[in-house]
Amino acid sequence: MSSVASGAIDHHHDSTTSTGIPNKKLLMWAFLASDCMFFGCLISTHLIYRLHPPAGTPAATQVFSIELTSFSTFILLMSSLMMALAVNAIQKGNLKSMRASLILTIICGLIFLGCQVYEFNEFVYVKHLTISNSILGTTFFTLTGTHGIHVLLGVIWLTSMLIYSYTGRLTEKDAIDVESMGLYWHFVDIVWIVIFTVVYLLEYI
Amino acid sequence: MDRNLHGRIPTRIHLILYKTMSHSAVANHDHGNEHSKFEIFVQLAMLLAVITGVEIITVYLPFSHTTLVTVLMVLSAVKFLFVIFIFMHLRWDKAFCTILFFIGMVLAGFTMWALLQVFSVSNSIPLSSL
Numbered sequence: 001m002s003s004v005a006s007g008a009i010d011h012h013h014d015s016t017t018s019t020g021i022p023n024k025k026l027l028m029w030a031f032l033a034s035d036c037m038f039f040g041c042l043i044s045t046h047l048i049y050r051l052h053p054p055a056g057t058p059a060a061t062q063v064f065s066i067e068l069t070s071f072s073t074f075i076l077l078m079s080s081l082m083m084a085l086a087v088n089a090i091q092k093g094n095l096k097s098m099r100a101s102l103i104l105t106i107i108c109g110l111i112f113l114g115c116q117v118y119e120f121n122e123f124v125y126v127k128h129l130t131i132s133n134s135i136l137g138t139t140f141f142t143l144t145g146t147h148g149i150h151v152l153l154g155v156i157w158l159t160s161m162l163i164y165s166y167t168g169r170l171t172e173k174d175a176i177d178v179e180s181m182g183l184y185w186h187f188v189d190i191v192w193i194v195i196f197t198v199v200y201l202l203e204y205i
Numbered sequence: 206m207d208r209n210l211h212g213r214i215p216t217r218i219h220l221i222l223y224k225t226m227s228h229s230a231v232a233n234h235d236h237g238n239e240h241s242k243f244e245i246f247v248q249l250a251m252l253l254a255v256i257t258g259v260e261i262i263t264v265y266l267p268f269s270h271t272t273l274v275t276v277l278m279v280l281s282a283v284k285f286l287f288v289i290f291i292f293m294h295l296r297w298d299k300a301f302c303t304i305l306f307f308i309g310m311v312l313a314g315f316t317m318w319a320l321l322q323v324f325s326v327s328n329s330i331p332l333s334s335l
Contacts, residue, residue: 019299019301020299020301021298021299021301021302025298025302026301026302026305029302029305029306030305032306032309033305033306033308033309033310033312034309035309036306036309036310036312036313037309037312037313037316039313040313040314040316040317041316041317041320043317044316044317044320044321045320047317047321048320048321048324066261070257070261073257074254074257077250077253077254077257078250078254080250080253080288080292081246081247081249081250081292083292084246084291084292085243085246087294088242088243088246179294182292182293183293186288186289186292186293187293189288189292190284190285190288190289193281193284193285193288194281194285196257196260196281197260197277197278197280197281198281201260201261201263201264201277202274202277204264204265205264205270205273205274205277
């Protein structure tokens with residue numbers, strides 16, 4: 001946050017709203033809370049069905065690649081760091097630094113998506129696990145695919161914000177827009193933290 | 206601060222310290238905050254990467270199933286909380302944001318618990334294998 005003495009903006013509070021929280025931020029938190037329930041249901045469904053794959057379905061440990069997933073997880077964590085730095089930069093009015101951080105976040109997001117496309121391709125064509133040939137495939141592809149779509153939407157949002165920043169209309173006053181986008185991106189990261197443990201790591205125990 | 210520190214430090218260092226401390230208190234405070242926030246973010250990212258590494262190693266350790274599941278869940282929860290409180294700024298935001306998000310979390314938790322109770326493992330046995 002910039003100096004109070006220089007009349008800069010308090011990015012965490014908004015005295016004009018009844019809650020003292022900027023409306024955009026409140027909306028995003030409400031959306032994320034509802035998205036928690038959505039992913040909660042998908043994760044539960046996967047947990048219920050994972051223990052009884054039909055005969056002939058390969059075991060999850062034979063299908064999953066822990067190395068690739070760990071790499072994806074690391075990339076997504078680093079993208080969260082870049083996003084946090086981007087929000088910090090725009091709150092200080094440092095547009096150049098924000099752009100650099102946004103570009104790195106987009107690159108990390110694209111690498112993650114690339115890994116997921118590679119993984120899905122490998123599962124379907126090499127390990128013969130499809131969304132329709134087993135219950136494991138159905139729950140796995142639905143859950144990770146939904147997460148992947150969230151990441152894709154995040155990348156599109158990030159790219160739009162990056163392009164918008166070059167129009168000269170994005171200033172420190174609009175930091176809340178970048179912060180709301182950041183909240184969404186971090187949420188995608190925390191969902192993956194849970195998926196990584198519950199869907200992937202638990203299979204190896 | 207050590208009360209006797211000023212008496213022990215050389216005059217030159219004392220002067221540098223005085224010069225440094227004579228800047229505007231607000232500016233110093235803000236600069237310190239920004240710097241520390243940057244450091245916090247970087248350190249947290251490193252910590253999250255280390256925890257992820259520990260999680261991966263944990264699954265290969267020769268402990269009981271319950272112990273390993275508990276350790277993994279705790280580590281996952283720690284990562285989750287670090288991200289929402291530091292990266293998502295909940296630590297610096299109004300408590301209402303935390304309450305709002307945790308309402309969703311609690312509802313999600315109860316929904317998951319209910320689903321796992323209603324549809325027990327035996328319900329997932331495919332009809333063809335019965």
